[in-house]
Amino acid sequence: MRRSSTSKKVGQSNSNSSSSDLFRSASSKASSKESERIDSLFYSYANASSGLIDPEGIEALCADLEVDHTDVRILMLAWKMKAEKQGYFNLDEWRRGLKALRADTISKLKKSLPDLEKEVLRPSNLSDFYSYAFRYCLTEEKQKSIDIESVCELLTLVLGSQFPSQVNLFVEYLKTQSDYKVINMDQWMGFFRFCNEISFPDLSNYNPEHAWPLVLDNFVEWVREKQK
């Protein structure tokens, strides 16, 4: 609100009196104050030599936010920042995220987390967040898949609240089967589509002759065997 009104004022004040000039500089001063605080917050966690917030810094951040560093909200924060490298935040990313959340202090950041959660879990964002989560975990260069163990954890973290029964069952399957040692992006996204499109637990509208990834065909077979 403040920002948009600031910009209006900026537009108006171009042709106007000095009073709005005064106000503009005050508000832009305010926004630059905000940026300053965001930046200084960054540097309070960043590693001095690399200029980035590294895993240690993130842990400190989490402690201050009173959130466990394995909590999904940190992942959501990374998403909001569009952070590229797992375990690291750079200044641009930090700025992007915190500006979007309108948080320039730890307490404001902490307070923004519940809304962030709601935002992420909105259907329009969930797909994006879901695919982001996978990419975020591809730490090595040219890495295309994630090992089963990590996938199970990630899945529970990311989708556990939305589709608990599907996630639990799929995780159980992944842990018991031996055909697949890793999951790739295509299979990962396939599962998301599965949760959204296939009726559960009857799986009645699942058709293996469609282009579902083979791992899901196997999963469905396994579930049906189990149900007998």
Add this chain to the structure above:
Amino acid sequence: MGKEIIELAQGWKQLQEVITKLKNILEGIPNEKPFTSEEYVKQYTKIYDMCTQPPPYEYAEELYDKYRETIQEYLNATVLPSLRARYDEFLLREFVRRWSNHKVMSQWLSRFFEYLDRYYTTKASVPKLKGVALTCFRDLVFNQASSRVTDTIISLIHKERDGEQIDQSLLKNAIHIYIEIGVYEEPFEVHMLDDASSYYRRKAASWIEVDSCPSYMLKAEESLKRERNRAGEAGYLHCGTLRKLEERVQQELLVTHAAQLLEKENSGCAVLLRADKVEDLSRMYRLYHGISEGLQLVANVFKKHVIGEGTTLVQHAEEACNSQAADKSSGQEQAIIVGKFIELHDRYMGYVKGCFMNNNVLHKALKEAFEVLCNKSVTGISSAELISTFCDNILKKGGGSEKLSDEVIDETLEKVVYLLVYHRDKDLFAEFYRKRLTRRLLYDRSANEHHEKNFLGKLKHQFGAHYTLKMEGMMTDLDIAKDTQRSFEEYLHENPLSKPGIDLSVSVLTTGFWPTYRSCSIKLPSEMVKCVEVFNGYYSSKTQHRKLSWVFSLGTCNIHGNFQKKTVELIVSTYQAATLLLFNNSERLSFLEIMTQLDLDREDLTRILHSLSCAKYKILSKEPNTKTISQNDMFEFNSRFTNPMRRIKIPLPPTDDRRKVVEDVDKERKYAIDAAIVRIMKSRKVLGHQQLVLECVEMLSRTFKPNPRVIKMRIENLINQDYLERDSDDSNKYRYLA
């Protein structure tokens, strides 16, 4: 001065006299003479006058009405009562008579009243005189009498069906009236057809329970013939009825009870086929051929029967294998079934070409039957392997084919190719065939080079050059190898120092043409090592950029066994030779010692030692003297061994390469599927999943039937390698990534 005016009543009275005369003539009253031309002219003129008189004496309309009334009155008063009074044939006769009379009456009256037709009917838009007459007859007589007449006709037809003689010309005439009046199809034909249907329905119901298939068919054929006559040229029904009547009879006799008829326990189609009843089968064909979809019914029973016969053969083969103590794993016993399938095919193709007149529907049924049979395995051995064993037996020495003439062999090979067309896994066959061909070529076991080339030619002709590329390469390799050997011997001659000390012949094979073999290392004796070095030297002097990999597992060796009694020449594999030569340096060797010295793995060594000490010829004596090889055994040269022959072959049974063949083929298939997918997607750019799978199966169908799951797996693989991607809007579609 004008003519005298004729008043209506007066003129009509005069006309009445004429009409009465006409009636009398029709009734056949004697002494009534026919009309003369003067009488005709007089009446015609009178009517003419009455029509052309100046008004109000123009009586055209009145005369027209009177004309109609006359006819109606006559029909009502005379004709109808006469019909009512008669029954059965007499009714028909009267009906025919009255119609012909009516026509005469109509004719004469029309001639008298002709002027009306010329100048009145068109002007007043009323029907012509003859039309009026027809309508009157139809409305008054026909509508009243028709049901009785129709019933009479139909009951006469019945009588004839039951074998009685009837007056066919009477029927013909009566029916002809219907046609003339224009009431043939409705109501007559409909009734007649329904009646025929119910008649044959009853007959069929009783015949089907009692009669055998052939006798039922005879009756059906006879019935159809009679019905066709009824509606034929010499028949009394209209020829347009022929097709409809045929259909009704066929429906009741042949279609309704088709299943029961064709599958009759002791006389149905299957029985007739087994008993070679060509005449009955031909009749079956003739009867069902004319019915739409009829032959499909026969084809279904035929197909089921052939599959049944083939399945029984498979069962027998399996039982024979299981009951005998013979070694099941070689597949020799089971391969006999291929010959039986060939016989089965010949026999049933004979029927298709013969009594089934080469009909496409039957051809297709036979093809589908064999597609089922030719993909059955016997005791778990795939059909592809069995057929390759069968070919091997024909083409190898000692397979029994030396006794057969060239023509017979050629014919058999031809038929093998026919059978192969029905096989799904043609690539699997090719791989097994290559393996067997290798053994035949390298161990000099091929009976006749001409036959080998002949068979490859047939395969090429049927399945394309690509299919036989490798096999032909193999044969060419050996031709070239002969030349290479010759020039090697020249080289040795020119370089006596490099002579290895043993006669050596080498076959250089082109990798890729020949099957791959598990490479097992072996420490060769020094004599052999020298041979290898010499040849390597020779070869690198002759060629460049070529690498030789030695496959010792395929080599043979002639070795002299200096036994106590006499020396016997032993023909053994290189491995066996290497093993035996160890005993030149040691009296006794344990299993482990041999293993170490030769650097072989346990499985291979077991096989080799078994062939030398536990099989037919015991070149080595084993302690303990058991039938199997164990790690703790000790081996010694068996100097007491002897054999009446001067030279003996000690076979080394080949390893079970079945699994490897299947593995190799599966690997090739994965590449083939990949290639097909990429090719399809490259040209289509965007394609749905099911469509892609379909086209992939289609493209590969000439070689094998791909598993849709494997196709899916390969698609996912290609997505992972960024050849394809899923369409962002429709996850069921794929997009080609250039």
